[in-house]
Amino acid sequence: NTHGTLWSAMILPFIEQGSLYQTLEFSEFRNWSTNGTPNETAAGTEIPVFRCPSLPIAAAYNNSGIPQRRPASYRGNGGNEVTSDDRSTIVVPGTKSFEHLNLNGIFYACSAVKFGMITDGTSNTFALGESRTEPEFVKDGQGMDFWYIGSPQVDPCRCTGSNNGTEFSEAAGSTYMPMNLxxxxxxxxxxxxxxxxxxxxxxxxxxxxxDGSVQFVSENIDLTLYRNLGARDDGESASINP
Known part of the structure; x- marks a missing residue:
C-alpha cells in the first residue's frame, strides 16, 4: 500500500491499463476522494476484469466521497491470522489485524512478498480470492464493501509498525474464518x-x-486445509487436489 494505493492499481500495466496507471498520483495523501483528481477518476473507472459477471449489484456507488466508485469481486490474500482491520478491534484473542506488518499472506500493509518467500509452494498458496461484495449490507459497523485501485480510508503505513489502518479489508481478506461466512x-x-x-x-x-492458476474451491473445504492454503510459509504444503 502506498498512500491508499491498492494491489489492483499496481497490476494495471499488466492488464492493458497502462495509460490509466500513468495517471495515478502516488505521492498524494488521501486524494482518492478529492473531486477531480486523477486518483478519484481512476477509482470510478470501469475495469471489467475486476468484476465477476455473477455480481448482482449496482455497477457503481457513491462511496467514501468517490462518486461512481466501482465495486470489486476480488481481494488479495492477507493470510490466515487476521480477524480485524485494526489492532484495537481484534475479534479473536491471539490473532492479528491488518495493521500488523508481519502477516503470512501475500497482500497486506507494506507487503513486499517475493516468490522466494512463498516456501509452501506457489501452487499451494492463494494469491487472490473472490469476495461476496455487498456494499449496502452492514453488521457491527462493518460493510461488505470491496473496491479496486485505491481507497481514501487506508492511511499510508510507512512501514513503521504503528497503527495506520483502517480499511485494508476493502482490498484484502483472510482465510482464518470459513468462506461465505x-x-x-x-x-x-x-x-x-x-x-x-x-x-x-x-x-x-x-x-x-x-502460480497463476485459478481454482474453484468448495465452501465446505476443511477449515485447517483452507487456512493452510492462505499461508505462504507455515510449513504445510497444502493442496486443493491431493
Whole structure:
C-alpha cells in the first residue's frame, strides 16, 4: 500500500491499463476522494476484469466521497491470522489485524512478498480470492464493501509498525474464518464476515493461486486445509487436489 494505493492499481500495466496507471498520483495523501483528481477518476473507472459477471449489484456507488466508485469481486490474500482491520478491534484473542506488518499472506500493509518467500509452494498458496461484495449490507459497523485501485480510508503505513489502518479489508481478506461466512453464519461478528472470502456462485468461490492458476474451491473445504492454503510459509504444503 502506498498512500491508499491498492494491489489492483499496481497490476494495471499488466492488464492493458497502462495509460490509466500513468495517471495515478502516488505521492498524494488521501486524494482518492478529492473531486477531480486523477486518483478519484481512476477509482470510478470501469475495469471489467475486476468484476465477476455473477455480481448482482449496482455497477457503481457513491462511496467514501468517490462518486461512481466501482465495486470489486476480488481481494488479495492477507493470510490466515487476521480477524480485524485494526489492532484495537481484534475479534479473536491471539490473532492479528491488518495493521500488523508481519502477516503470512501475500497482500497486506507494506507487503513486499517475493516468490522466494512463498516456501509452501506457489501452487499451494492463494494469491487472490473472490469476495461476496455487498456494499449496502452492514453488521457491527462493518460493510461488505470491496473496491479496486485505491481507497481514501487506508492511511499510508510507512512501514513503521504503528497503527495506520483502517480499511485494508476493502482490498484484502483472510482465510482464518470459513468462506461465505455472511451467508453460512448470520450470527457471526461483522468483522469476521467482512474478511471472509466468498462469492455469489453456488457452493464456493474462485481463488487465484500464486502460480497463476485459478481454482474453484468448495465452501465446505476443511477449515485447517483452507487456512493452510492462505499461508505462504507455515510449513504445510497444502493442496486443493491431493
Amino acid at each position: 455472511r451467508i453460512r453464519d448470520p450470527g457471526a461478528h461483522g468483522r469476521l464476515m467482512e474478511l471472509s472470502f466468498g462469492s455469489y456462485h453456488t457452493g464456493g468461490a474462485h481463488f487465484g493461486m500464486c
